[in-house]
Amino acid sequence: MREITLSKAVNEAIAEEMRRDETVFVIGEDVAEAGTPFKILSGLVEEFGTDRIIDTPIAEPGFMGIAVGAAMTGSRPIVDLMFGDFLFLVMDQLCNQAAKAHYMSGGKLNVPLVLRTNMGATRRSAAQHSQSLHALVAHIPGLKVAMPSSAYEAKGLLKTAIRDNNPVVIFEDKLMYQDKAPVPEEEYLIPFGVANIKREGTDITLIATSSMVQVAEKAAEMLAAEGISAEVIDPRTIVPLDEETLLKSVRKTSRAIVIDEGHQSYGVTAEIASRLTEKAFYHLDAPVVRMGAMDVPIPFSPALEDITVPTPEGVAEMARKLCSGTMIHAA
Amino acid sequence: MPAKPKTNSEDYLRMYTQMARIRTFEDNANQLYLSAKMPGLTHMYSGQEAVAVGICEALKTTDKITSTHRGHGHCVAKGANFKQMFCELLGKEEGYCRGKGGSMHIADQANGNLGANAIVGGSMGIATGSALSAKRLGRDDVTVCFFGDGATAQGLMYEVMNMAALWKLPVIYACENNGYSEYTRTDEIAAGSITARAEAFGIEAFKVDGQNVLAVNDLAQKLVARCRKGEGPFFIELETYRYHGHHVGDINREYYRSKAEESEWKTNRDPITSFGTWLAEQGIATDAELKAIQEDIKADATAAVEYALSAKYPDVIEVDMHVYASAS
Numbered sequence: 001m002r003e004i005t006l007s008k009a010v011n012e013a014i015a016e017e018m019r020r021d022e023t024v025f026v027i028g029e030d031v032a033e034a035g036t037p038f039k040i041l042s043g044l045v046e047e048f049g050t051d052r053i054i055d056t057p058i059a060e061p062g063f064m065g066i067a068v069g070a071a072m073t074g075s076r077p078i079v080d081l082m083f084g085d086f087l088f089l090v091m092d093q094l095c096n097q098a099a100k101a102h103y104m105s106g107g108k109l110n111v112p113l114v115l116r117t118n119m120g121a122t123r124r125s126a127a128q129h130s131q132s133l134h135a136l137v138a139h140i141p142g143l144k145v146a147m148p149s150s151a152y153e154a155k156g157l158l159k160t161a162i163r164d165n166n167p168v169v170i171f172e173d174k175l176m177y178q179d180k181a182p183v184p185e186e187e188y189l190i191p192f193g194v195a196n197i198k199r200e201g202t203d204i205t206l207i208a209t210s211s212m213v214q215v216a217e218k219a220a221e222m223l224a225a226e227g228i229s230a231e232v233i234d235p236r237t238i239v240p241l242d243e244e245t246l247l248k249s250v251r252k253t254s255r256a257i258v259i260d261e262g263h264q265s266y267g268v269t270a271e272i273a274s275r276l277t278e279k280a281f282y283h284l285d286a287p288v289v290r291m292g293a294m295d296v297p298i299p300f301s302p303a304l305e306d307i308t309v310p311t312p313e314g315v316a317e318m319a320r321k322l323c324s325g326t327m328i329h330a331a
Numbered sequence: 332m333p334a335k336p337k338t339n340s341e342d343y344l345r346m347y348t349q350m351a352r353i354r355t356f357e358d359n360a361n362q363l364y365l366s367a368k369m370p371g372l373t374h375m376y377s378g379q380e381a382v383a384v385g386i387c388e389a390l391k392t393t394d395k396i397t398s399t400h401r402g403h404g405h406c407v408a409k410g411a412n413f414k415q416m417f418c419e420l421l422g423k424e425e426g427y428c429r430g431k432g433g434s435m436h437i438a439d440q441a442n443g444n445l446g447a448n449a450i451v452g453g454s455m456g457i458a459t460g461s462a463l464s465a466k467r468l469g470r471d472d473v474t475v476c477f478f479g480d481g482a483t484a485q486g487l488m489y490e491v492m493n494m495a496a497l498w499k500l501p502v503i504y505a506c507e508n509n510g511y512s513e514y515t516r517t518d519e520i521a522a523g524s525i526t527a528r529a530e531a532f533g534i535e536a537f538k539v540d541g542q543n544v545l546a547v548n549d550l551a552q553k554l555v556a557r558c559r560k561g562e563g564p565f566f567i568e569l570e571t572y573r574y575h576g577h578h579v580g581d582i583n584r585e586y587y588r589s590k591a592e593e594s595e596w597k598t599n600r601d602p603i604t605s606f607g608t609w610l611a612e613q614g615i616a617t618d619a620e621l622k623a624i625q626e627d628i629k630a631d632a633t634a635a636v637e638y639a640l641s642a643k644y645p646d647v648i649e650v651d652m653h654v655y656a657s658a659s
Contacts, residue, residue, distance in 0.1 A: 096450050106428035
């Protein structure tokens with residue numbers, strides 16, 4: 001199978017859906033001729049024109065609000081939010097307007113829009129261009145949240161998102177845009193709420209999102225060499241969450257680590273760990289452990305930044321503790 | 332009334348009726364609040380009727396509006412019925428939003444009402460996006476964005492007016508300047524000129540007496556027609572007055588405005604009374620006929636209130652319905 005970059009996968013998903021459905025358009029800063037600073041959308045304006053690849057002023061709340069209104073009236077906008085950190089700028093339009101319109105109207109208004117944005121530290125971009133803020137939007141009922149872990153997921157999840165009748169926020173890890181993965185030539189979609197078991201194992205479950213899937217897979221390889229069999233699961237969407245697949249795995253392995261690049265406190269790791277503890281408590285041989293980004297603004301210096309996010313070594317070390325029983329007495 | 336006499340009596344009587352319906356709706360809503368029969372609170376549109384009616388009478392059903400927390404007037408003017416509105420105000424299943432929205436969130440998509448909005452200025456992006464949809468998809472719909480003078484302090488307005496002007500969108504920004512931003516005089520929150528702000532983006536802006544329904548309607552007709560020809564966007568500042576407080580519970584308000592001022596507007600600038608006088612002067616309707624219209628509306632409202640009071644609440648199983656639309 002051919003291999004393409006995550007960036008190319010996103011580009012293909014948008015192009016395919018725009019050919020399929022005239023109501024789809026892209027709106028955001030420098031999306032047309034510039035193709036975004038990451039060059040993800042390069043070439044789209046040549047095919048679809050500036051009427052459908054719409055460059056905006058630097059006004060995130062404005063174009064977010066415009067997308068909400070367009071979505072309510074027969075369009076399917078794809079909003080390009082250049083950095084995930086800018087979510088704070090669009091929160092009213094996303095969380096008070098888009099997320100609630102269907103419910104507040106008793107099901108009359110639909111807001112079928114996609115907000116594409118990014119996440120991920122270690123790009124030396126400091127605290128306002130490095131955050132992973134998906135937990136903030138996952139907290140708001142009415143929004144769906146997808147977190148692709150490779151080019152394959154990026155394409156299939158984005159196509160599903162564009163066809164969904166709800167507001168969907170997709171977080172792409174900006175450090176993975178040039179990562180290649182096998183992606184079929186023929187069309188496919190990835191349904192929401194269906195986790196992907198990346199690697200089967202029997203001793204411990206590593207539940208990981210986005211780029212943390214790679215971290216978990218590397219940790220699983222290290223552990224395999226030591227005789228510890230780790231199962232790696234990628235939920236792919238955190239809203240909706242495929243709780244059943246996660247529970248089934250944990251009931252089998254009796255141990256779990258949840259790894260995600262959002263800040264560790266009050267985050268996605270806590271939510272998943274809590275659900276596992278509530279629903280698989282009698283199957284557990286060790287506490288479910290959260291591993292997220294440190295609770296600090298992301299620092300600029302490489303010497304500091306690299307230690308703020310989970311690493312394969314750190315995950316493997318935690319897995320060893322859980323499997324050997326030492327974690328139970330850690331407190 | 333300075334407006335020129337016309338021959339279209341039916342249009343005039345409909346405008347009168349619609350204004351009277353809004354006033355009567357609000358009188359009943361206020362009573363429901365005062366008698367503790369309505370959950371929560373609400374914001375009265377009384378006094379501003381000529382704005383909603385003058386503008387909405389220039390629109391087709393497929394044209395869109397976005398509304399505000401003070402939205403009952405826009406809702407009635409765009410074609411909503413009393414029964415479903417009162418049911419919504421009381422949180423009943425038969426309400427426009429099955430009781431999930433209440434006073435501040437009534438949406439009536441079938442009549443082009445994209446919903447009231449409880450975030451001040453929160454619908455400006457939605458209105459502009461609706462206009463973008465219409466233009467992109469080749470529909471000739473016009474969208475009117477209603478908002479108050481208080482919302483002119485929100486940054487979103489300037490972001491979306493900039494884009495609407497750049498992209499020549501068929502949207503009309505209708506600023507209902509009722510003199511007060513909640514409990515604060517507008518001249519204390521708005522520097523300079525409100526219309527000049529739109530003009531800075533190259534948007535043609537107009538000021539009109541918001542108590543004169545014919546003046547509002549004449550202007551709205553012209554601007555809607557120009558929007559359909561691709562000449563939008565436009566901005567209108569409508570000078571008007573809110574008879575009640577910021578909300579129904581805002582009773583003692585002399586610390587921010589005098590009773591004499593309220594009395595002056597109600598006595599000398601009431602949009603319904605003055606239009607009724609003009610209709611009689613022009614021989615379009617007699618005082619008795621106007622009174623009969625008012626009585627019919629009152630009876631209609633009374634029946635709707637009674638219906639809504641005894642209507643059933645949504646079943647509790649509805650609490651987690653409509654969080655998400657079906658995926659496809």
